[in-house]
C-alpha cells in the first residue's frame with residue numbers, strides 16, 4: 034500500500050485541496066483509495082459526501098475521531114492533516130507515512146511558518162533516517178509575481194537532514210478549477226481534459242515523482 038501524508042501546520046495552504054485531488058487522481062486510475070481526514074473540520078469528508086456516485090468510489094475515514102487500519106484491499110492511503118499540529122501528534126501521523134507532501138503558499142508569513150515546520154521535521158528520527166520522503170508544493174501561485182518567485186527560490190534552497198536538497202518540482206497556480214472541483218466532490222483530473230489541461234500539466238512532475246521509487250523510502 035502506498036501512503037501519502039499531506040501536512041503543514043498552517044491553515045489554508047492547500048492540504049485538503051491536494052489530498053482530495055490526489056484521491057481523485059488515483060481513484061480515476063483504478064486504484065482503491067482511502068482518504069483519512071485527521072482534521073476536525075472534516076473538509077475532505079465533506080468533499081467525499083458530495084462526490085457523485087457515477088465517479089469511482091473513494092473510501093473515507095474520520096481519522097480525527099476514530100482509530101483505523103487500512104484494509105488489505107487499499108492501494109493508496111491519503112492522509113489529510115489538520116492545521117496547528119505540533120510535537121507528538123506529528124510523529125503519530127508520520128509513523129504511517131512513506132511520503133510527505135507539504136503545500137506552501139507564496140507569502141512571507143507562510144514561508145516563515147514552513148521553515149519552522151521543516152526545522153521541526155528534521156528533528157524527527159524517521160526524517161533523519163530518510164525513512165520517509167518529502168516534497169514541497171508551491172500552491173496558489175500567480176505567475177510572474179514577486180511572491181511566487183520568492184517562494185520558488187526559497188523551496189529550491191531547502192535542505193534535508195542528509196544535506197541533500199528537498200525535492201521540489203511542483204508549482205500549482207491559483208485556479209477556479211480547484212474551487213469547482215471542491216464543490217463537486219471531484220478532482221481536476223475528473224473534469225473534461227480541455228477545461229483543466231494547464232492544471233493537469235502542473236501536477237505531472239509531482240505525479241511522476243509519486244509514481245516512482247524516488248518518493249518511497
Ligand SMILES: Nc1ncnc2c1ncn2[C@@H]1O[C@H](COP(=O)(O)OP(=O)(O)O)[C@@H](O)[C@H]1O
Nearest residue numbers: 044045046047048049050173206207208211212
Ligand atoms: N491552487 C488553488 N487555487 C485556487 N484555490 C485554492 C488553491 N488551493 C487551495 N485553494 C482554496 O483555498 C482554500 C484553502 O485550501 P485548503 O485545501 O482547504 O487548505 P488547508 O486544507 O491546508 O486548510 C480552499 O477554499 C481551497 O479551495
Ligand SMILES: [Mg+2]
Nearest residue numbers: 048049072076
Ligand atoms: Mg484542510
